Amino acid sequence: MNIVILATGGTIAGVSGSAVDTTSYQSGIVPIDQMLQGVGPLEGIAAITSEQIAQVDSSDMNHDLWLLLARKVNGLLRQADVDGVVITHGTDTLEETAYFLNLVVKSEKPVVLVGAMRPATALSSDGPLNLYNAVVLAASPEARGKGVLVALNNAINSSRDVTKTNTVLQDTFKAPELGYLGYLIDNQPSFYRAPTRRHTAASGFDVADVGEFPQVDILYGHVDDNGNLARAAVRDGAKGLVYAGVGNGNMSEKMEKVLQELQTQGVVIVRSTRVSNGIVTRNGAINDDANRFVAADTLSPQKARILLMLALLETCDPLKIQKMFWEY
Known part of the structure; x- marks a missing residue:
C-alpha cells in the first residue's frame, strides 16, 4: 500500500514558545519530513512518500493553491502505484479545501484531509495521532x-457535511446534524454511513484547464440590512452572491428587493443560512421561483460559495445551478 502525504502547513505544523501554549503559536513551521519522524509505526501501515506543497496558515489558503492541489492529487491518483493521498492542512479552512477537492478530484481512491488543534510543540499535541489515523x-x-x-480526533467525516464547531477544542470537527461517517479506533476505520451526493469520480466538475474562478462573495444577514454590501460586492466584480440569511434563508423585504435587482443584472443569488443546521428549502421563506434565486439545501455558506463558484464555470442559469445544489 502506497500513500502520498501532501503538506500545506497549519497548526499541525505549528510552533509555540511554550509547551503549554496551545493558542498563541506560529502555523506552518515544521516540515512534513520532520513531522513524520514523530508519528511512529507508519511503516506497518503503508509505504509513505511526502511533499511540501505549501507552509501557510490556512487563513491564507487561496484559489491558486486549490488548483495546485487538485491537479497534484488527480495526477497522483492516476498512478497505479499510488493508493491514496493524505493532505495536512490548517483547521480554519480545512472544510472548504476538503469540499472543493470532493467536487474536483477524479478518482475513487481515498483522499483524506487532516489537521490539529494544538501545535506540534504542545504537550499532548493531537497532530501525530491525527496524522497516523489519516494514513490508516x-x-x-x-x-x-x-x-x-476529514479525519481528526478519531472521527471520520464527510467533506460535504463537516464543519469546525469550536475555536479551540480538539473535538471541533463534526457534522452536527447528519453525524460522523464513522470512527478510527486502534488502527481500524469503522464506517456506519456513506455520502449519497455526487462527488469525486462521479462529479461533473473539472478544473484541469481553469485559470481563475468567477468571484463569489458571502453576505451575512442581520437586522436592518440595507443591501449596501451586496451592491458593493457586485460593483467589485462578483458574479455570484451567497446570502447567509436568517432562519430558512430568510431576508427583509428591503434586502429581497436589492437581491432581486442584482439578479436582473445577471448575478446569481444563492440563499443559505446563518443557522448551523437544517435545509434551506426552495420557495420556503422566500419565493425563489419569482426571484430566480437558488436555495442552498444543507450546504453552509462557505461550501455553497464553492459549489456556486464551480457552477458558474458552466452556466449562469439559476435553474440549472439549483439542480446542482440538489445533486451535490
Missing part, C-alpha cells in the same frame, strides 16, 4: 469511493 484511513479499502474525507 487512506490505506483502508473501506475508504474507497466515499469521497474526500
Whole structure:
C-alpha cells in the first residue's frame, strides 16, 4: 500500500514558545519530513512518500493553491502505484479545501484531509495521532469511493457535511446534524454511513484547464440590512452572491428587493443560512421561483460559495445551478 502525504502547513505544523501554549503559536513551521519522524509505526501501515506543497496558515489558503492541489492529487491518483493521498492542512479552512477537492478530484481512491488543534510543540499535541489515523484511513479499502474525507480526533467525516464547531477544542470537527461517517479506533476505520451526493469520480466538475474562478462573495444577514454590501460586492466584480440569511434563508423585504435587482443584472443569488443546521428549502421563506434565486439545501455558506463558484464555470442559469445544489 502506497500513500502520498501532501503538506500545506497549519497548526499541525505549528510552533509555540511554550509547551503549554496551545493558542498563541506560529502555523506552518515544521516540515512534513520532520513531522513524520514523530508519528511512529507508519511503516506497518503503508509505504509513505511526502511533499511540501505549501507552509501557510490556512487563513491564507487561496484559489491558486486549490488548483495546485487538485491537479497534484488527480495526477497522483492516476498512478497505479499510488493508493491514496493524505493532505495536512490548517483547521480554519480545512472544510472548504476538503469540499472543493470532493467536487474536483477524479478518482475513487481515498483522499483524506487532516489537521490539529494544538501545535506540534504542545504537550499532548493531537497532530501525530491525527496524522497516523489519516494514513490508516487512506490505506483502508473501506475508504474507497466515499469521497474526500476529514479525519481528526478519531472521527471520520464527510467533506460535504463537516464543519469546525469550536475555536479551540480538539473535538471541533463534526457534522452536527447528519453525524460522523464513522470512527478510527486502534488502527481500524469503522464506517456506519456513506455520502449519497455526487462527488469525486462521479462529479461533473473539472478544473484541469481553469485559470481563475468567477468571484463569489458571502453576505451575512442581520437586522436592518440595507443591501449596501451586496451592491458593493457586485460593483467589485462578483458574479455570484451567497446570502447567509436568517432562519430558512430568510431576508427583509428591503434586502429581497436589492437581491432581486442584482439578479436582473445577471448575478446569481444563492440563499443559505446563518443557522448551523437544517435545509434551506426552495420557495420556503422566500419565493425563489419569482426571484430566480437558488436555495442552498444543507450546504453552509462557505461550501455553497464553492459549489456556486464551480457552477458558474458552466452556466449562469439559476435553474440549472439549483439542480446542482440538489445533486451535490
